[in-house]
Amino acid sequence: xxxxxxxxxxxxxxxxEALFAAxxxxxxxxxxxxxxxxxxxxxxxxxxxxxxxxxRLGVVHHVHAxxxxxxxxxxxxxxxxxxxxxxxxxxVPPHALDPVREALxxxxxxxxxxxxxxxxxxxxDCAASAD
Amino acid sequence: xxxxxxxxxxxxxxxxEALFAAxxxxxxxxxxxxxxxxxxxxxxxxxxxxxxxxxRLGVVHHVHAxxxxxxxxxxxxxxxxxxxxxxxxxxVPPHALDPVREALxxxxxxxxxxxxxxxxxxxxDCAASAD
DNA sequence: TTACTTGCAAATCTTTTGCCGGTGT
DNA sequence: ACACCGGCAAAAGATTTGCAAGTAA
Numbered sequence: 001x002x003x004x005x006x007x008x009x010x011x012x013x014x015x016x017e018a019l020f021a022a023x024x025x026x027x028x029x030x031x032x033x034x035x036x037x038x039x040x041x042x043x044x045x046x047x048x049x050x051x052x053x054x055x056r057l058g059v060v061h062h063v064h065a066x067x068x069x070x071x072x073x074x075x076x077x078x079x080x081x082x083x084x085x086x087x088x089x090x091x092v093p094p095h096a097l098d099p100v101r102e103a104l105x106x107x108x109x110x111x112x113x114x115x116x117x118x119x120x121x122x123x124x125d126c127a128a129s130a131d
Numbered sequence: 132x133x134x135x136x137x138x139x140x141x142x143x144x145x146x147x148e149a150l151f152a153a154x155x156x157x158x159x160x161x162x163x164x165x166x167x168x169x170x171x172x173x174x175x176x177x178x179x180x181x182x183x184x185x186x187r188l189g190v191v192h193h194v195h196a197x198x199x200x201x202x203x204x205x206x207x208x209x210x211x212x213x214x215x216x217x218x219x220x221x222x223v224p225p226h227a228l229d230p231v232r233e234a235l236x237x238x239x240x241x242x243x244x245x246x247x248x249x250x251x252x253x254x255x256d257c258a259a260s261a262d
Numbered sequence: 263t264t265a266c267t268t269g270c271a272a273a274t275c276t277t278t279t280g281c282c283g284g285t286g287t
Numbered sequence: 288a289c290a291c292c293g294g295c296a297a298a299a300g301a302t303t304t305g306c307a308a309g310t311a312a
Binding site for chain 2: 064066067081082083084092096097099100102103104106107108109110111112113114116117119120121122123124127
């Protein structure tokens with residue numbers, strides 16, 4: 001990190017600690033508030049700036065969860081599926097969506113990677129429920 | 132429409148005319164500005180209120196096009212694919228995404244309808260291009 | 263006349279930006 | 288010391304809400 005001319009400041013470290021501690025992707029606001037019993041973190045604007053910096057470094061990435069704010073997590077190349085009814089954001093195992101990707105490629109020639117924009121659909125439970 | 136206790140006001144009519152005139156889904160702001168040589172329409176807040184009303188009636192629906200504002204169109208049950216690189220929102224033919232839907236159902240048991248949240252991927256051209 | 267509607271202003275919510283003083287290296 | 292950074296305040300963009308006046312029915 002230092003080799004890119006960037007500094008390992010305390011605010012930066014707190015953002016990273018929050019992301020390491022989080023089990024699911026979290027909002028910038030939650031990071032600023034200190035996720036999981038963490039000390040009340042730094043300013044929200046700084047959190048956004050640091051998330052952007054870390055994202056440029058490839059350490060962090062964010063997901064757009066339908067309505068609601070963006071969610072941030074350590075970059076692990078994970079793909080997500082979001083239930084448009086109950087709102088659950090589900091990280092899927094690697095390659096689980098390969099058949100979907102393949103079907104889309106065959107149908108329209110598009111290449112999908114559900115890391116930034118999740119696949120939005122209705123989970124099994126919600127599909128079974130009433131509308 | 133009247134049978135639901137709603138009125139066919141001029142502002143309401145202008146919103147509908149704008150949607151009929153539009154070839155692609157449009158923003159609330161574009162509707163308020165008068166799409167396609169239409170008279171400068173009504174207030175933006177009223178446009179949003181009317182879009183919501185019409186959506187509850189099942190006449191209108193909206194799509195979330197990645198970043199950027201929501202897009203509105205007459206409800207025709209259309210499904211969309213959005214290119215995350217060039218930003219083009221593409222309405223796909225009916226049933227074109229059936230194989231994708233099927234693959235997703237088989238893989239995770241989710242039921243997808245890409246009408247409200249489009250399938251976000253990279254179109255052929257953009258996938259071929261550099262990153 | 264009555265209740266739904268509009269226009270305008272102001273509030274919300276998320277994210278970004280400007281500025282200046284603070285701080286890693 | 289020098290450039291990067293953090294905090295605070297304010298801006299920006301999309302959408303919602305409050306309210307008094309307007310208008311379909």
